[in-house]
Amino acid sequence: MADDLIRYDVLAQEALRGVVRKVMAEIAQTGLPGEHHFFITFDTHHPGVRISSRLAAQYPDEMTVVMQHQFWDLTVTDTAFEIGLSFNGIPERLLVPFKAINAFVDPQASFGLKFDAEVADEASEQPESDAGGEGRGTGGADDAAPVSEDAVAANDTAGDKAAKDSADAAGAQVVSLDSFRKKNG
Secondary structure (H helix, E strand, O other): OOOOOOOHHHHHHHHHHHHHHHHHHHHHHHOOOOOOOEEEEEEOOOOOOEOOHHHHHHOOOEEEEEEOOOEEEEEEOOOEEEEEEEEOOEEEEEEEEHHHEEEEEEHHHOEEEEOOHHHHHHHHOOOOOOOOOOOOOOOOHHHOOOOOOOOOOHHHHOOHHHHHHHHHHOOOEEEEHHHHHHHHO
């Protein structure tokens, strides 16, 4: 097999992360339309991820958040998004670089993307400036907007199972670039 010096795998993942970035930017401006909602799974120890020490202890490797009814102050840059969410009634502020995302699912649209960790690791070896600096930081409730009592607590228990179950229930087909390459290669 010939060497892929162009690195189509990296280019394809960057393009698909661009889809997530564009969707998030539109949601930041207009809010979630209709019944759309997202399950976003990310690597909690990826450089630039900022979550509270409480969440980092609870989710040392990977975390799935639900973006549905209760979120606030969503900001999107070229390299990351920052969002306020509630976990068991406790407001938290998260900063997630797009390169830290492992999966993105919109059950309403039966749409899902799964990103290859190896390709993300190779791509992140290239120098980049991201909005959050390096490390987890301590971001948290102090700078978050107030949340009502009926704030969504589902984020605290949402994990890979929730994203998969929701995608399965909605008939979503999560696309893995590796399986796509095997089918079409």
